[in-house]
Amino acid sequence: MTPIPDHHHRSTTKASNKPFKTRHASKSALKERSKGKVEQFERSARKTLHQQVMSKIDRRNHARQLRQNKLGERREGGSVFAGKDGAPRVVAVVALCGDVKSEEVISQMNGSVDVEESGQHSVEVPRFKTRMQYLSPDRTDLFAVLDACRVAGYVLFVLSAQEEVDELGERMLRCVESQGISTVLTGAYGLDRVEPGKKRPDVLKSLKSYINHFFAAQEKVHDLSSRQDCSNVMRSLCTTTPKGIRWREDRSWMYIEDVRWEGEQPVVTGTIRGRNLKADRLVEMGEWGTFQIEKITAVPSEGRSSKRVKVDAERTENLLEQPSDDQDDLAELAPEEATMDDVVTMPAASFAASERKHVLLDDHQYFDEDEEEELSAPKRVPRGTSKYQTAWYLGDNSDSGSDMEDIDQEPEGDMDMDGLASAGPADGHFDDMTMGEPTEGAPTTYAQSEMFPDAAPEDEAEQIAAYRKQRRDEAEQDLEFPDEIELSPNVDARERLARYRGLKSFRNSAWDTEADRFYQPEEWNRLLEISDYKSAKNRVLKETLVGGVRAGTRVNVYLRVALGQGKEQLQAMPLPVSLFSLIRHEHKRTSINASMSLSSDYGAPLKSKEELIMQCGPRRLVINPLFSQAGNTPNNVHKFDRYLHPGRTAVASFIGPVTWGSVPCLYFKRRTPSPASPVDDAIEGLAHDLANPSAFSATTPLDLIATGTTLPPSPPTSPRIIAKRIILTGHPFKIHKKLVTVRYMFFSDQDVEYFKALQLWTKRGRQGFVKEALGTHGYFKATFDGKVGPLDAVGVSLYKRVWPRGARVWRRGDV
Incomplete structure (x- = not known):
């Protein structure tokens, strides 16, 4: 039988065609190479030779225009120095070390270009056809150094080859860098005295590494003991156009x-x-x-x-x-006639805050009607019940149902869904709180109809003192309530907290500004109000370009x-170094907001309203700033900070003159003298000061503690409100599931009735409301949305608007 041959398939099913022969890529290949970038494909596809030639001409014309514009800007920048009648180039020579002699440095630089010594700091340099004006401020006067660097077009920092930069020199570097600086050069003084000579390159490398920590663009540290390097420094000063400072x-x-x-x-x-x-x-x-x-x-x-x-x-x-x-x-303020013409109707609540029957919550006063209507309590219905089915349930006030839940018949409004990381139950935010079940057993339970024993005040005094001592110890360990205050049993809380109000949500609740009119400063209505800061700034800056x-x-x-x-x-005052022309309205006073970053080197927290010296542009002011949290909120309400901790940033607010644009700010604080020490310590301190005269500043006993930038002011339609928060805390005395008796928060039934509308909260995120007062000593019943543990604390948050304080001009005699 003949064998059947095996069936074979062809090796491949694809035919290999000859490639398309062309010198250029096809349109489809160009599309694939451009990866969907249409403009690249259209730019490379030229239909005619005329279009190709014209595009090349356009490219050359565009490059020529850029080149001409750059040359024009350079000529315009250097035109003030052109010719014999041109302006002198102002050079500030800043000695960063104690052994540096600025006069000797200036003499060596002038000698390198064959300039005759005239005994003055204004010289003419014939080799470069320009004039030089040297400024050599006293290094022990920090403000003199800042004034010289602020007006100079070039700053020459002189380092010592034998001594390290001391504390004063480093402080000068940080201040000059923070206020803004123009063209910077660096030189080394006394390098020829370093022996052996082979160590000199290493010294220059070390100095370059140090100065690059502050100015990274510095490529070289010049040897000022060398005539060649001094000549190179003079060439750079006489031919380079200063880069300038933006705000200047x-x-x-x-x-x-x-x-x-x-x-x-x-x-x-x-x-x-x-x-x-x-x-x-x-x-x-x-x-x-x-x-x-x-x-x-x-x-x-x-x-x-x-x-x-x-x-x-x-x-x-x-x-x-x-x-x-x-x-x-x-005139710094608007005339009084302008404010008197506009009749302002003050709200009655602002004139007699203590006569209100109940506290102000958001922009409404609850329970203020003559005939108080009872609030409709939430119905107890099974879980999952719809709103339609809820209407068919009769009111049942029993708390024993395990499958029952509270349903409000009317929605409370929009909830805060922004999810603030820093917001907590004290500010009315409960969405992000992780609710943990209390592990402690509940204390004695009781029926709602049980008679409440009203103890005498003498019997409760020791209990209050013991409870508050325990709360202080816990606060010192854990810092649970930084804004907590304690009311005295003999003080009426309605009068003590008459200016305070409640907020349902610190971030979203509207703030009624009319209720604060009675407490605002006298000059507040006379301050400058800028409705549209951006357009106003552009308008006044354009005015500076004309005329x-x-x-x-x-x-x-x-x-x-x-x-x-x-x-x-x-x-009698020292002669001024510079003259600055103010932009329109820059002398008028308004509410100023500036960022403030406290240095991490500053050892202690900085208290709000503490006196500081602020340098902002051409001004120096004595301010008492209010610190508030940075960021934007829908209602423009920001929490007042009592302290600014090292390494943190806040917004400093005060009343001062307007400054257009973002201008760097420097904050200084006076040095507090140390307490009296024994004679031996005083002698040792005096000997140390005499041996190290650069370690302290006798003319300017100030320390740079913070830096920042001016911020745009808030419009009058939505002013920045700084709200000071206080927290009243109470102790859960008796607990019956969600019904809690709270004590030590208030000390009279009138105070409980006055603050009845405020929302209660606990550390673990429970929220509730006051149900009724018990007795006459401030005990009250409250209902919460969950079980409350006996070791938990019940709190209520109150807010009051605080106003910034005015600033004054700083003068040297103020130190």
Whole structure:
């Protein structure tokens, strides 16, 4: 029999065709390569040769425009320094170590470019056709260093090759870095004294590593003992355009070269920088305060002008600008007539808060009707019962049903579904609380109709003292209730807490501002109100671009002395270093909010309302800030913080002048003198201070404790409300399932009736309400949504609005 051959399949089912021969990829291949990016495909597909040529021309034109714009910005930035009559380049030489001599450093830098020593810090550099103005502030005066760096276009930090940077030098670095700084250079002093010479590169590497911790862009530390390195530093200072500081470049400012008096009128000489200087705007001059401008005149040129032109200029006194009718006045508050014309109807509740029968909850007063209607109690129905079936159940007040639940006949409104991590039962948030069943057994149970024994006050005094001592010990260990207060049995809680109110939800409940009118500061209605901060800021910043005397002009500014400013008083103060022109409205007072980050190096918590010195832009103010929690809330209500702990950030609020834009803030605190010590310790401390004069600052005994930035003010339609919270706690005396008798929260039945509408809460997240008062000593019954343990604490939260305090100008004599 012939064998049947095996059946074979072909090796593959796909035919291998020849590839498509083309020099370029097909359209489908380009689509796959672009991965869906339509613009890339359209840009690469050119239909005609004309379009391809035009696109190349467009690209070249665009690159040329960018190049021209960059060159134009560079010329505009350096135009104030161009020519012999150009403005001098202001250089601040800051010595970070005690053995650094700034005068010697300046002399070596001038000698490297063959500049003759004239004994003045203003020199001309013929090699680079520019002028230099050196500032060498006293390193023991922190504010003098900050003023010099604030007005300087270049800052040269000088490190010592033999000594480390002390505490004062590091404090200066942190302050200068926080307030904003322009172009930075770093030099090493005394490197030629390091022996052996092979250690010098290692010293430079160590100094570079240290300065990079503060300014990471520093690529080199120059050897100021070398003539070549000093020449390189001078080349960088004379040819580089300073990068500037954002908040400073938005304003007109100038370094004050000279101050002279013409009668009772001060005249300030300097070169305008930044924006154009307008005579209608006010000017700020450090400790001297705020002034109006009388007129602005040009200083006669010292360059190529002939004698005849100089004589004519002096004779005619070239007037550049005078104030117009639109000149700003020195009034910080709105006139009282403006507030009196608008008749404000004060609510009756604000005038007689103690006459209210019940506490204010959100924006409503419950149980205030003449004939009080009983609230409809929730019905007890089986679990899963629908709303329609609930209407067919008769009222049953029994608490014994295990499968029964409370159902309100009317919804309470929208619940807070934002899920705040920091919110808890004390602020009316119960959704995120993990409800754990109490492990303790319930104490004595009782029937609701049981007669309540009303003990005498003398018998309860010892019990109250023992209970509060136990609560204090627990609070010190666990810090359960940081806002808890204790009421005295002899104090009427209605009068003691008349200004306080309740909130169902701290985050979402509306705050009735009309009830606070009676307690607001007298000047509150006269403060500046900014309805739309963003548009107002853009409008006033655009005004600075139009008109005024052009930047780069050397001028004489005649100031108008106000009534409270005398010549003798101003001459007794130190001469100001800079003049800053204020933007429109920047002298008017409003409620200022600024972020504040307390340094982790500060050892103790900072108490609210404590006196601080704040530097914000060109101003220094003495403030007593209120601390509140940062963030945004729907009702713009923020919790008042009694303390700001190290390493944390809060919002500091006070009443002060307006500052447009985000301006860095520095917070200083006066050093508290140590208590009297024995004679031996005093002698040792004096010897230590004499041996280390840089370890302390005799002229500025201040410490930098925090930094921050100004924040936009709240609109008048939704003002920022700082609410101070207090917590009253009570002890669950008797417990019968969800019905609890609470004591030690109030001490009279009138107080219980007054605060009856407030929501109760426990540490474990239970919530409830007051049912009825028991006796006359403040005991009351309360119902909760779950079982309450005997070791749990019942609390109630009350809130009061607190108002920021006013700030004043800091002067050196205040320290």
